Amino acid sequence: MDFQYVDKLNGKIVVKNIKNFEPYHVFDCGQCFRWTQESNGNYIGVAYGKVIEIEKKGEDLIIYNITEKEFKDIWVEYFDLYRDYDTVKEMLKKDEILKKSVEFGKGIRILKQEPFEITISFIISANNRIPMIKKEINRISEKFGKEIEYKGNKYYAFPTLEELSKASLEELESCGVGFRAKYIKDTVSKLYKKEFNLKEIKSLNDDECHKMLQKFSGVGPKVADCIMLFSMEKYSAFPVDVWVKRAMKYFYLAPDVSLVKIREFARNKFSELSGFAQQYLFFYARENKIDI
The missing domain is CATH 1.10.1670.10 (Helix-hairpin-Helix base-excision DNA repair enzymes (C-terminal))
Incomplete structure (x- = not known):
C-alpha cells in the first residue's frame, strides 16, 4: 500500500504521505483522456460518473469532491493505491537500460479505468493526436452523457452503453471522430446486443483477451493492449505506439x-x-x- 492514512475534511479526502504519485506523470502519460491540468496546477477529471479534483501538496494528495465511502469503494482502486510501486520499480530497475526511464517517470501509476469507456476511447485514439482525442471524447460525452456541475462549471460523464446505443452514425460523425464513427457504432451495437461482453473478455487469460478484443471494429494489437492495460488489469500488455x-x-x-x-x-x-x-x-x- 503506497499511502499511510486518510483524513476526511469538508468534502475532500487528504491521502497522507503518498508515495509514487506525481499528477503530471499519472494524467499525462497517455493512458487517460478526461483529465485536464488547471491554471493552479491541479487536475480535474471525470470518471465513473463523477468530477473530482486532484492536488499534490508536499507529500500529501488532496482529492476534492468525494466522500470517504467513494474513496474506499472507487478511487483507491482507480488510482491503484494498494499497489507497492517501490517493489515494481525495483524489479524493473534490475534492467540497467530501463532504470533511467523508471527514475524519470517515478510518479507514474496505471489507472484502473472503466472498460467500456476505455474501449471506445482507444478506438478513437487510433491514428489520432491526444488533443484531438480529448476533444472528440468530450464532444461524445457532452452529446450523449449526463451533465455534472462542479464549481459552477459543466462537465459530462462518458455515456453508458445504453445511452451511446441510441447514437446514430451521423450523430457520432458530428463529434469529429471521422472514419472511426462506424467502428464505434459497430462496437456499441455488438455490446448492446450482447454479442460480446467486456466483463467476460476481461476474465480471459491475457493472450485470449488480446485476441477477443481485436474482434471489435477498429481494434488492432496496439489498441487491444491499451484496453487491456488501462482497464482490464492485464499487466503483460505492451502497447507499441x-x-x-x-x-x-x-x-x-x-x-x-x-x-x-x-x-x-x-x-x-x-x-x-x-x-x-x-x-x-x-x-x-x-x-x-x-x-x-
Missing part, C-alpha cells in the same frame, strides 16, 4: 524490427511487468523527444 517503438529501437533493438517483434521481445523480457515498463518507456521517450 510511435514513442514506445522509438524507445525500444533506441535502447534495445535494431531499427528495422517490426511492431509484432517489438511487442514479443518486450513481453518476453518484462513478463507480467510489461505494462509498467511500457508506461515508463513511453513517458521517457516522449518527454525527452527520443528519435531514431
Whole structure:
C-alpha cells in the first residue's frame, strides 16, 4: 500500500504521505483522456460518473469532491493505491537500460479505468493526436452523457452503453471522430446486443483477451493492449505506439524490427511487468523527444 492514512475534511479526502504519485506523470502519460491540468496546477477529471479534483501538496494528495465511502469503494482502486510501486520499480530497475526511464517517470501509476469507456476511447485514439482525442471524447460525452456541475462549471460523464446505443452514425460523425464513427457504432451495437461482453473478455487469460478484443471494429494489437492495460488489469500488455517503438529501437533493438517483434521481445523480457515498463518507456521517450 503506497499511502499511510486518510483524513476526511469538508468534502475532500487528504491521502497522507503518498508515495509514487506525481499528477503530471499519472494524467499525462497517455493512458487517460478526461483529465485536464488547471491554471493552479491541479487536475480535474471525470470518471465513473463523477468530477473530482486532484492536488499534490508536499507529500500529501488532496482529492476534492468525494466522500470517504467513494474513496474506499472507487478511487483507491482507480488510482491503484494498494499497489507497492517501490517493489515494481525495483524489479524493473534490475534492467540497467530501463532504470533511467523508471527514475524519470517515478510518479507514474496505471489507472484502473472503466472498460467500456476505455474501449471506445482507444478506438478513437487510433491514428489520432491526444488533443484531438480529448476533444472528440468530450464532444461524445457532452452529446450523449449526463451533465455534472462542479464549481459552477459543466462537465459530462462518458455515456453508458445504453445511452451511446441510441447514437446514430451521423450523430457520432458530428463529434469529429471521422472514419472511426462506424467502428464505434459497430462496437456499441455488438455490446448492446450482447454479442460480446467486456466483463467476460476481461476474465480471459491475457493472450485470449488480446485476441477477443481485436474482434471489435477498429481494434488492432496496439489498441487491444491499451484496453487491456488501462482497464482490464492485464499487466503483460505492451502497447507499441510511435514513442514506445522509438524507445525500444533506441535502447534495445535494431531499427528495422517490426511492431509484432517489438511487442514479443518486450513481453518476453518484462513478463507480467510489461505494462509498467511500457508506461515508463513511453513517458521517457516522449518527454525527452527520443528519435531514431
